[in-house]
Amino acid sequence: MQTCTLAVDIGASSGRHIAGIVQNGKITLQEVYRFENGVHRENGHLCWDIDTLAQEVVNGLKAAHDAGFAPATIGIDTWAVDFVLLDADNKRIGDAVAYRDERTEGIREALEKEYGLTFADHYARTGIQYQPFNTVYQLMALKKEHPEQLAAAKTFLMVPDYLNYLLCGVPANEYTNASTTALVGADSRDWDDALIEKLGLPRGIFQPIKTAGTVLGHLSPEIQKAVGFDAEVILPATHDTGSAFLAVPARDEYAAYLSSGTWSLLGVENAAAITGPDSCAANFTNEGGYEYRYRYLKNIMGLWMIQSVRRELGEKTGTRPSFPELIAAAKEAADFPSCVDPDDNRFLAPVSMIEEVRAACADTHQPVPAATGEVMQCVYNSLTQDYRRAVETLQSLTGKTYTSLNIVGGGSQDGYLNQQTANATGLTVFAGPTEGTALGNLMVQFIHSGDFADLAEARAAIRRSFEIKEYQPE
Structure with a gap:
């Protein structure tokens, strides 16, 4: 059996278990398990199948063992904002409602009207951008809708917190994910008791906030029996973007970061939160990062639009086109000029992404895309122009001029998007590593194990271990 660390990296559409090993200062990764994820409608809401997710986590641990690996530590990261509640008997209350559900419509306005909490005041306290699905709104x-559920709740756990709890029996809220609730003070880095009281939420459900690198405990005896080994359950940056930012092999302080997946998260790491009026107006967020860094970034819709187009075409024809096929179609329509706002809520969960893109073009009196290639080129135009605006705003807010954009995650494989991004932003683009989120998860575990002394040493190892492609503006 080969000793390793194991990252359980779960996104909105799929999850994977990746074993990581450090030898001679270089990192090697091996995927040992992959599974599908998605939402379904339950009791009138879009929900995650949290029980299946939990079982897939265990299935992947067993698959790692069966592949000849002996994980010493295990870390889980997922998306942010979503949560479950447990009752006094530690049983889950209700469904794991997904962030794309419409239940939060009008909640921001209700907070201002009913609780006197303006977004400007809220932002000044927490530094968290407005998204209709922020945990506080959920x-x-x-x-x-269900006050009886909150009344019965004894424990609040975000999705990775809950999966950790099922593995080792220790309830805890991890900092990088907790910060996305918009209930954690930007400066205190702890639950904002005054805000929680003002909103009439039960303070007792929120757990002590733990930081990445904390060991929660060992796999429970039941889990050990199921998977065939024991391991420590350790907290990485449980928010996938927090992990992805760790894996950015930035060359200097003038490098901006882009975590490119279902969402595109573009920003930098700061030592202090920026919570002034200009930052609020620009809707940049100050999410918690590793070692209390602040991930100062802009949320952009990202590859969700492309993923949705691909899925929709597959439903129509019975076969989903490959991403290379979609890229080739876009290249054939490279001169198509139209551009939409990817951040418009109309693209959050449309019945048809293709028709929504067409409608948005018509609403703004632009050429309406007809063929698939034109739809795809419109999406590429839209994303890259959004990246350009985000970089320009970032420079204005931080007072820095950035010279490169470092892209990690699945989107870093899209050479066409990378080149279009370099052209739109005027920045040198460095693309890779692809498995940025899982790699960032593993880096925290590597530092804990002593394979690397600190984050700087771990990032240097990334540059030695993985191919980083360079794109110059044309």
Whole structure:
């Protein structure tokens, strides 16, 4: 059996278990398990199948063992904002509602009207951007629809917190994910008790906030029996973007970061939060990062639009086109000029992404894409122009001029998007590593194990271990 660390990296559409090993200062990765993820409608809401996710986590641990690996530590990262509640008997209450659900419509306005909490005041306290699905809005929507669930709740756990709890029995809220609730003070880095009280939420459900690198405990005896080994359950940056930012092999302080997946998260790491009016107006967020860094970034819709187009075409024809086929179609329509706003909520969960893109073009009096290639080129135009605006705003807010954009995650494999991004932003683009999120998860575990002394040493190892492609503006 080969000793390793194991990253359980779960995104909105799929999850994977990746074994990581450090030898001679270089990192090697091996995927040992992969599974599908998605939402379904349950009791009137879009929900995650959290029980299946939990079982897939265990299935992947067993697959790692069966592949000849002996994980010493295990870390889980997922998307942010979503949560579950447990009752006094540690049983889950209700469904794991997904962030794309419509239940939070109108909640921001209700907070201002009913609780006197303007977004400007809220932002000044937490530094978290407005997104209609922020955890605070989800909790207030739950309070309105099912107050009995909040009344019965004893424990609040975000999705990775809950999966950790099922593995080792220790309830805890991890900092990088907790910060996305918009209930954690930007400066205190702890639950904002005054804000929680003002909103009438039960303070007792929120767990002590733990930082990445904390060991929660060992796999429970039941899990050990199921998977065939024991290991420590350790907290990485459980928010996948927090992990992805760790894996950016930035060359200097003038490098901006782009985590490119279902969402595109573009920004930098700061030592202090930026919570002034200009930052609020620009809707940049100050999410918690590793070692209390602040991930100062802009949320952009990202590859969700492309993923949705691909899925929709597959439903129509019975066979999903490959990403290379979609890229080739876009190249054939490279001169198509139209561009939409990817951040418009109309693209969050449309019935048809293709028709929504067409409607948005018509609404703004632009040429309406007809063929698939034109739809794809419109999406590429839209994403890269959004990246350009985000970089320009970032420079204005931080007072820095950035010279490169470092792209990690699945989107870093899209050479066409990378080149279009370099052209739109005027920045040198460095693309890779692809498995940025899982790699960032593993880096925290590598530092814990002593394979690397600190983050700087781990990032240097990334540059030695993985291919980083360079794209110059044309």
